[in-house]
Structures are given as structure tokens and as C-alpha cells.
Amino acid sequence: MLYYFLALSLASLILLIPHLHKETNRWAAFFLFSASIGGLTGLLRQKGLTDLAYASEFINHTLTPYGVLVFSLVYSGVLENRPRARRMVKGLLLLPVPAMLIYTVSRDAFAIHYGPLLLWTAPYYLGACSLLVLSLRREGNPVRKRNRLITTLIIVPTLLGVLLFINVARVFSPEFDFFSYVSVFMIYSFAVALLCVFVYGVLGIRLRFERDSLDTTMQAVTSGTTLLNHSIKNELGKIALSTVNLQGSLDEKDEEAKEHLRIIAAASDHMLEMVGRIHNRTKEIALKERPVPFDELVMEVVRRHGQLFARQGIAVQTVFDWRPIVRFDPVHLTEVIGNLLGNAAEAMPDGGTLTVTLASVRHGAVLSVADTGAGIPSDRLSRVFEPFYTTKTKAANYGLGLSYVYNVMQKSGGSVEISSKPAAGTCVRLYFPRNKIVQLNGEKPDGTN
Numbered sequence: 001m002l003y004y005f006l007a008l009s010l011a012s013l014i015l016l017i018p019h020l021h022k023e024t025n026r027w028a029a030f031f032l033f034s035a036s037i038g039g040l041t042g043l044l045r046q047k048g049l050t051d052l053a054y055a056s057e058f059i060n061h062t063l064t065p066y067g068v069l070v071f072s073l074v075y076s077g078v079l080e081n082r083p084r085a086r087r088m089v090k091g092l093l094l095l096p097v098p099a100m101l102i103y104t105v106s107r108d109a110f111a112i113h114y115g116p117l118l119l120w121t122a123p124y125y126l127g128a129c130s131l132l133v134l135s136l137r138r139e140g141n142p143v144r145k146r147n148r149l150i151t152t153l154i155i156v157p158t159l160l161g162v163l164l165f166i167n168v169a170r171v172f173s174p175e176f177d178f179f180s181y182v183s184v185f186m187i188y189s190f191a192v193a194l195l196c197v198f199v200y201g202v203l204g205i206r207l208r209f210e211r212d213s214l215d216t217t218m219q220a221v222t223s224g225t226t227l228l229n230h231s232i233k234n235e236l237g238k239i240a241l242s243t244v245n246l247q248g249s250l251d252e253k254d255e256e257a258k259e260h261l262r263i264i265a266a267a268s269d270h271m272l273e274m275v276g277r278i279h280n281r282t283k284e285i286a287l288k289e290r291p292v293p294f295d296e297l298v299m300e301v302v303r304r305h306g307q308l309f310a311r312q313g314i315a316v317q318t319v320f321d322w323r324p325i326v327r328f329d330p331v332h333l334t335e336v337i338g339n340l341l342g343n344a345a346e347a348m349p350d351g352g353t354l355t356v357t358l359a360s361v362r363h364g365a366v367l368s369v370a371d372t373g374a375g376i377p378s379d380r381l382s383r384v385f386e387p388f389y390t391t392k393t394k395a396a397n398y399g400l401g402l403s404y405v406y407n408v409m410q411k412s413g414g415s416v417e418i419s420s421k422p423a424a425g426t427c428v429r430l431y432f433p434r435n436k437i438v439q440l441n442g443e444k445p446d447g448t449n
Contacts, residue, residue: 005039007190008032024075031067034059054110061112061166062097065124068159069093072128075151076135077434096120114170125163129156139361154189161185239264287329287411291438295323295358297330298367301337302356305345313351314344321359325438332408339405340369340428347373347426364414364434370427376420384418405430412436 009032016029038060044053070090073079079086103116132152139145165181243265246257302316309316344354352372359366376384385406402418405428409416413433420426 005036007186008036008039011190011193012036024071027067027071027074031064031071034063034067038064051110054112057112058101058104061117061121062100065121065128066094066097068128068155069124069131072131072135076131076138078131093124112170114167114174118167118171121167122163125159125167129159132156150192154192158182158185158189287332289327289329289412291325292328292330292333293323294326294365294367295320297333298337298356298358301334301341304338305341308342308345309354312345312349314348315351315353317353317355319355319357319359321357322365323358324360324365326365326432327436327438328412328432329408332412336405336408336430337367337369339402340430343402343428344369344371344373344426347371347375352425361431364437365432367430367432368427370425372425375422375424375426376418377422381418381420385416402428 012029012032015025015032020026037056041053041057041060044050044056070093073086073089079089100117100120104110104113107113132148132155136145136148136152139148161182162185165176169176243261246261298320299318302318306316308314341354341356348354348371354372355368355370357366357368357370359368384402402416406416409430413436415431417429417431418426419429
């Protein structure tokens with residue numbers, strides 16, 4: 001039982017410490033630690049600390065189902081846009097705990113009364129399982145759907161096992177030795193969790209490692225290019241001043257020297273422009289968000305690229321399943337979409353089909369830009385968001401387009417995904433969370449006018 005306490009406590013710390021700012025992980029750590037307290041019951045009884053043993057058992061049996069249900073409520077996104085209502089629900093769900101405490105201490109002997117306990121813990125456990133399954137079914141983002149599936153597979157079987165072999169079984173046989181049965185479910189959950197942390201990520205653990213690495217790189221690039229931009233501007237200013245001074249001191253007939261000075265001036269201007277472009281793509285983004293008609297903005301960016309598409313023989317298809325108004329920075333959103341359209345055009349120099357789709361998903365909106373170009377090999381696909389990494393051969397390409405897209409979407413609370421197959425084309429998807437949707441098809445997200 002002590003191993004049970006240590007394992008669950010460690011799991012709660014792993015979820016909590018790197019993700020203290022995330023409410024989902026805080027509640028996951030809460031219910032795991034509450035469950036771990038039960039592992040101390042046997043040890044406390046052996047030490048003769050009976051009152052503490054009953055206290056640990058009470059915490060385990062009451063706070064764990066409460067924590068599980070609130071975790072599932074937060075994780076599933078229920079009442080996500082109504083924080084006051086969600087806080088009220090959390091408070092109401094806690095009421096059975098003090099009620100159970102009052103009922104317990106009013107009895108002759110302090111003990112866990114499994115009959116009354118089952119009356120409310122069974123709905124809590126079943127409600128938590130239902131919310132997890134519901135959130136899985138409603139998820140439209142394929143990566144998040146996979147993560148929700150993993151979380152559901154880890155938690156739901158163990159919750160049902162706990163409900164059956166602890167809460168239900170103890171109603172009929174209070175002395176029933178449940179641990180040997182529940183431990184099977186615990187081992188299963190730990191095995192699946194450990195495997196998926198390393199392979200896919202659970203509650204964002206692995207995804208955080210990957211994202212932190214890319215975010216750290218972006219911060220380093222931002223600082224580096226800011227310093228480089230400042231230094232080069234200063235040095236080019238000196239070159240420009242010296243060039244002007246030299247031109248004034250040269251004889252009017254010395255055309256060869258003047259030509260060399262013109263080359264130096266042109267090269268300096270080019271370097272300044274190049275560094276400026278790099279700096280603009282990597283500098284810290286300051287968003288100025290406002291409601292934007294999403295479909296109109298997308299169509300405007302498509303129209304701007306119309307001549308390019310026509311020149312290369314690219315057929316454009318636009319599919320708008322809905323026409324939402326999103327809260328976003330229109331300047332950066334325009335640049336992001338323009339990047340994706342430009343990349344698609346470069347991938348189809350001899351023509352092809354470009355499909356731009358705006359669709360709804362359960363937790364927001366998704367904009368997809370798909371081409372029928374050459375595609376990206378799988379060994380390069382994982383690196384396309386890295387600054388200065390590019391699969392293109394053009395000298396003017398600095399490998400900052402998709403890193404800029406990633407940076408803007410992260411700053412805006414959204415996400416970007418890319419899928420590609422050689423000779424089959426590439427599809428980039430921009431996901432916008434539901435809290436960014438101001439209005440959809442003339443209605444607010446909650447369905448009111």
C-alpha cells in the first residue's frame with residue numbers, strides 16, 4: 001500500500017509541477033493525491049494511529065470522486081465560456097463531502113459508511129467517465145482527439161474498477177479485500193500512461209517538452225536577430241556615410257570608382273532589407289486583436305494571390321462550411337494565410353489544385369490549406385516549424401515562413417498542424433479555439449442572436 005501512495009503521489013507531482021498554470025493538470029494532481037492518501041491507511045493502522053487511518057481513508061473515499069469529476073468537467077470543456085457558472089458547479093459538487101463528514105461523526109463509531117457513500121460517489125464516477133467519453137467524441141482536432149483517447153483509456157477503466165471493487169463491493173462486504181483487484185487496474189493505468197507519455201504525450205507532458213524546445217529556439221532567434229539587426233544597421237550606416245563622402249571626393253571622370261561605390265551602396269541596401277525581413281519574422285509578436293469576419297479575410301488574401309495562381313495554372317477551390325467572426329489580429333492573420341498560400345503556390349510550379357476550407361470543430365474553427373504539390377518527405381516534416389529550416393532551394397527563402405505561422409498561432413492561443421505525403425501534396429491546418437469565436441453564421445457561439 002505504501003508503494004501505491006508513492007506511485008500516485010509521484011504521478012500527481014509530475015502532472016502538477018511543470019503545469020501549475022493549467023487548471024486541468026491541477027485537478028488531475030488533486031484527485032491523484034487524494035487517491036494516494038488511501039495507501040497510508042494500512043501503515044497508519046499498523047503504527048496504532050487509528051484516528052489518522054480513518055481520516056486518510058475518509059479523504060480517499062470522498063475527495064477522490066469529487067476531484068475526478070471536477071477534473072473531467074474542466075478537461076471536457078463543459079461551461080468553458082461561463083467561468084462563474086463553472087465555479088458554482090464546483091462548489092455544489094463539494095457539498096456531499098462535508099455532508100458525509102457530518103453523517104460519519106454523528107454515528108457512534110467513526111467509520112466509513114459505504115451505503116450512503118455509494119449514493120453519491122457512483123454518480124460522480126459514472127459522470128466523470130461520461131464527460132471523458134463525451135469530450136473524446138466531440139473533439140475535432142485529430143491530435144487532441146488522440147490525446148483525449150489516451151486519457152480516456154487511462155482513466156475510465158480504473159474508475160469503473162474502483163467503483164465496482166471498492167464502493168459497490170464494500171456495501172455488501174465491508175471487509176472485502178479490494179486492493180488485489182483494484183491494483184490490476186492501477187498497474188494497467190500506469191503502464192498505459194508511461195508508454196503514452198514517451199510515445200504521444202499525456203495531459204501535455206511530452207507535447208510540452210517538444211513545444212518548450214521550439215519556443216526556446218524562437219526566443220533565442222528573436223534575441224539574436226534583434227541584436228544582429230541593430231549591429232548591422234549601425235555598421236551599414238557607417239558604410240553609407242563613407243560611400244557618400246568618397247563619391248564627393250572623386251573626380252567626375254573616375255567612373256570606374258563610382259561604379260564600385262554604387263555596387264557597395266546597392267549591396268548595403270540589400271543586406272539591410274534582408275536583415276529587416278528576418279527580424280520582422282522573428283521579433284516578439286505584439287497582437288492587436290479585434291473581431292474579424294474570417295471568411296471575408298480569407299477570400300481577400302486568396303484574391304491577392306489570384307494573378308500568381310493564374311500564371312502558374314493553379315485551380316483554387318474555397319469551401320466555407322460556416323462564416324464565423326473571430327477575435328484575432330487581422331494583420332498577422334493575413335500574413336499567416338498569405339504564407340500558406342505562397343508555400344502552396346511554390347509547391348505547384350507546373351499547376352495543380354489548391355483547396356482552402358473553413359470548417360467548424362467542436363472546440364472552435366479550423367482553416368485548412370491543401371495543395372496537390374510534390375509533398376514533403378516524412379524525415380523533413382517534423383522540422384518544418386524550426387526557424388531557418390527550409391525544404392526549398394530558392395536563395396531568397398530564409399526558412400522563416402512556417403516558424404512565423406507557428407509563432408503567431410501560439411501567441412494567439414491557437415495551434416497549427418501539417419500533414420504531407422510525397423507526390424500527394426501538403427495540408428496545413430490552423431486551429432482557432434472556441435473562445436476566439438465571437439459570432440458564427442450570424443449567431444453567438446452559445447446559439448443566441
